Amino acid sequence: MLEKALKGSKAYWIWVLALLVVITVGFYFYLRQLDFGLGITGMSRDVSWGFYIAQFTFLVGIAAGGVMVAIPHYLHDYKAFGKITVLAEFLAVASVLMCMMFIIVDLGQPMRFLNVIFYPTPHSMLFWDMIVLSGYLFLNIVVGWNVLDAERNSVPPPAWVKPLIYISIPWAISIHTVTAFLYCGLPGRGFWLTAVLAPRFLASAFAAGPAFLILLCFVVRKFTKFDAGREQIQALAKIVTYAMIINLFFFLCEVFVAIYSQIPEHLEHLEYLFFGLDGHNFLVPWMWTSIALIVVTIILLLNPASRRNETVLGFTCVGAIVGIWIDKGLGMITGGFVPNPLNQVHEYIPTKPEILITIGVYAAGLFALTILYKVVVGVKAELTA
Amino acid sequence: MENNRRNFLKFAGVSVLGLGSLSLIDGLTSDDVVASSGQSPEATFKKSKNALTAKRWGMVIDTRKLNSQICRKIEKACHQVHNVPHHEDKRHEIKWIWDTHYKHVFPGKQDEFLAERLKELPIPVLCNHCANPPCVQACPTQATFQREDGIVMMDFHRCIGCRFCMAACPYGSRSFNFRDPRLDDAIKNENTEFPTRMKGVVEKCNFCAERLAVGKQPLCVEVSEGALVFGDLEDPQSEVRQLLKENYAIRRKQNLGTNPSVYYLV
Numbered sequence: 001m002l003e004k005a006l007k008g009s010k011a012y013w014i015w016v017l018a019l020l021v022v023i024t025v026g027f028y029f030y031l032r033q034l035d036f037g038l039g040i041t042g043m044s045r046d047v048s049w050g051f052y053i054a055q056f057t058f059l060v061g062i063a064a065g066g067v068m069v070a071i072p073h074y075l076h077d078y079k080a081f082g083k084i085t086v087l088a089e090f091l092a093v094a095s096v097l098m099c100m101m102f103i104i105v106d107l108g109q110p111m112r113f114l115n116v117i118f119y120p121t122p123h124s125m126l127f128w129d130m131i132v133l134s135g136y137l138f139l140n141i142v143v144g145w146n147v148l149d150a151e152r153n154s155v156p157p158p159a160w161v162k163p164l165i166y167i168s169i170p171w172a173i174s175i176h177t178v179t180a181f182l183y184c185g186l187p188g189r190g191f192w193l194t195a196v197l198a199p200r201f202l203a204s205a206f207a208a209g210p211a212f213l214i215l216l217c218f219v220v221r222k223f224t225k226f227d228a229g230r231e232q233i234q235a236l237a238k239i240v241t242y243a244m245i246i247n248l249f250f251f252l253c254e255v256f257v258a259i260y261s262q263i264p265e266h267l268e269h270l271e272y273l274f275f276g277l278d279g280h281n282f283l284v285p286w287m288w289t290s291i292a293l294i295v296v297t298i299i300l301l302l303n304p305a306s307r308r309n310e311t312v313l314g315f316t317c318v319g320a321i322v323g324i325w326i327d328k329g330l331g332m333i334t335g336g337f338v339p340n341p342l343n344q345v346h347e348y349i350p351t352k353p354e355i356l357i358t359i360g361v362y363a364a365g366l367f368a369l370t371i372l373y374k375v376v377v378g379v380k381a382e383l384t385a
Numbered sequence: 386m387e388n389n390r391r392n393f394l395k396f397a398g399v400s401v402l403g404l405g406s407l408s409l410i411d412g413l414t415s416d417d418v419v420a421s422s423g424q425s426p427e428a429t430f431k432k433s434k435n436a437l438t439a440k441r442w443g444m445v446i447d448t449r450k451l452n453s454q455i456c457r458k459i460e461k462a463c464h465q466v467h468n469v470p471h472h473e474d475k476r477h478e479i480k481w482i483w484d485t486h487y488k489h490v491f492p493g494k495q496d497e498f499l500a501e502r503l504k505e506l507p508i509p510v511l512c513n514h515c516a517n518p519p520c521v522q523a524c525p526t527q528a529t530f531q532r533e534d535g536i537v538m539m540d541f542h543r544c545i546g547c548r549f550c551m552a553a554c555p556y557g558s559r560s561f562n563f564r565d566p567r568l569d570d571a572i573k574n575e576n577t578e579f580p581t582r583m584k585g586v587v588e589k590c591n592f593c594a595e596r597l598a599v600g601k602q603p604l605c606v607e608v609s610e611g612a613l614v615f616g617d618l619e620d621p622q623s624e625v626r627q628l629l630k631e632n633y634a635i636r637r638k639q640n641l642g643t644n645p646s647v648y649y650l651v
Binding site: 036037038039041042043044045046048049103106107108109110112113115116118119121123124125126127130182183186187188189264265336337340341342343344346 | 641
């Protein structure tokens with residue numbers, strides 16, 4: 001089926017080429033990072049994780065969000081989603097690939113990353129993260145590919161795929177839970193030390209993942225003959241609505257606990273993010289933008305008229321994704337490190353090479369996604385022809 | 386558990402090599418230890434006959450005897466002997482032991498009416514060599530590990546530079562080599578007795594394990610003019626225990642359950 005990615009229109013090849021150029025630029029700066037060290041980034045001994053780990057966290061969410069298509073389809077027999085399960089699975093594949101790349105570019109000694117396998121350490125959450133992520137990648141490739149292949153041959157998928165599909169559902173929950181456990185199990189980081197972190201990660205994942213899928217459906221509809229369908233898109237929009245509200249609710253729960261208890265270790269990080277601390281306020285406008293986007297998109301999603309209008313829905317999805325991206329991809333990680341354990345404020349601002357490497361990884365992910373989606377629409381076109 | 390496994394591996398390796406158990410005590414070269422335990426040479430130091438040993442090493446810092454001159458001396462001596470690089474950019478800074486003010490050493494114990502003496506007093510901070518170290522729990526490769534004598538050590542050759550330990554440490558005691566420490570004259574007057582590190586690995590205070598192995602006290606203790614005292618916390622006769630018996634001591638963030646081995650007399 002992969003050969004379908006080798007035949008495409010001019011626009012397709014221009015897009016692929018553009019991605020390759022961006023990947024090359026990112027890779028060039030990664031080579032510079034390898035040579036110079038991670039000092040090329042804005043990270044420091046105080047903010048020791050930055051943009052890379054934040055993108056990783058955000059993308060684990062996009063990957064896990066695919067389960068919001070699998071659950072209605074496979075557990076509730078919601079037939080309409082049968083049309084888009086493969087799209088959700090391949091989105092998960094591309095997202096997990098990006099997650100892995102972000103982990104690699106964040107390592108100080110990437111050549112040694114196999115040490116995680118040579119010296120397996122079950123008491124480290126990173127060990128479990130490696131297991132759940134690689135397992136999820138495997139499950140989605142195998143399930144997605146076999147379901148698509150069966151569809152192409154107009155036969156039901158082989159029986160052995162069914163158990164893998166059922167396993168992939170709790171597995172999706174596990175990837176974002178373990179990712180939250182990386183942070184919320186650390187004793188000295190008050191901002192992350194909250195039991196609601198994993199549920200909140202899942203809620204924002206179930207909003208951002210399906211929202212991204214809606215946008216991809218629009219793109220696929222615009223450039224190919226494959227239409228995901230109005231019903232499917234509206235069902236996804238309702239899922240996004242619920243998840244956005246639950247995410248905001250969890251966030252407000254955290255805000256209440258911090259503000260009402262007034263425990264400095266919990267309060268100071270929120271104070272830094274939303275008001276600035278000791279004159280350091282780089283993230284303040286970002287965080288308020290995030291809140292504004294989340295609130296406005298919830299209103300637009302709740303209102304049936306604006307939710308049913310696909311043009312408005314497109315903008316709403318972009319707004320929801322950007323809002324969640326700021327929250328997880330900018331504030332969540334940095335916010336946990338400021339102030340530092342000695343209660344000093346050292347701010348983190350990503351550098352240009354760091355941003356270019358990040359964009360390069362995103363381009364590599366989009367490249368994988370493009371190839372996979374090209375195969376999907378190729379198969380779908382073959383069936384309707 | 387961890388220590389038992391390590392020791393088992395050491396013993397198993399030594400037996401395979403056909404060395405007697407006696408040679409384990411003093412005759413073993415660091416290379417043999419590498420071959421037997423998989424640990425890099427810097428992680429396990431050759432022990433001499435007069436090596437200092439303890440059940441659990443600990444330190445008492447008497448703030449009453451401190452002044453900025455002593456603190457400067459401590460930091461300089463430690464960073465010199467351990468080849469700690471000096472980078473101009475604050476973000477790339479590597480620190481094993483340094484001093485800061487009371488409110489930063491004990492952020493949870495900020496007093497509105499703190500004793501005047503403590504307000505501006507420089508107080509050294511370093512790795513606490515916690516009995517229950519979160520960094521060891523977090524490390525995905527066991528590159529940071531706890532020895533049987535309580536010292537939390539780093540294997541610079543195994544570390545993948547994920548910096549999970551830095552996020553896990555509640556004391557900010559760990560530094561990362563954001564740049565190559567061997568370049569740009571970052572290390573002045575290199576001490577050839579101690580390894581330099583490479584870029585991309587984490588490092589921190591090792592309680593001078595390399596000096597204990599040859600019967601010497603940690604260097605910071607030696608130059609501290611009596612302000613820093615080092616000894617076995619499990620030995621009721623040790624000097625540290627005597628000090629703790631006679632004085633009220635506090636530890637950094639002991640509410641977190643990490644059980645730090647560094648005590649402060651205030």
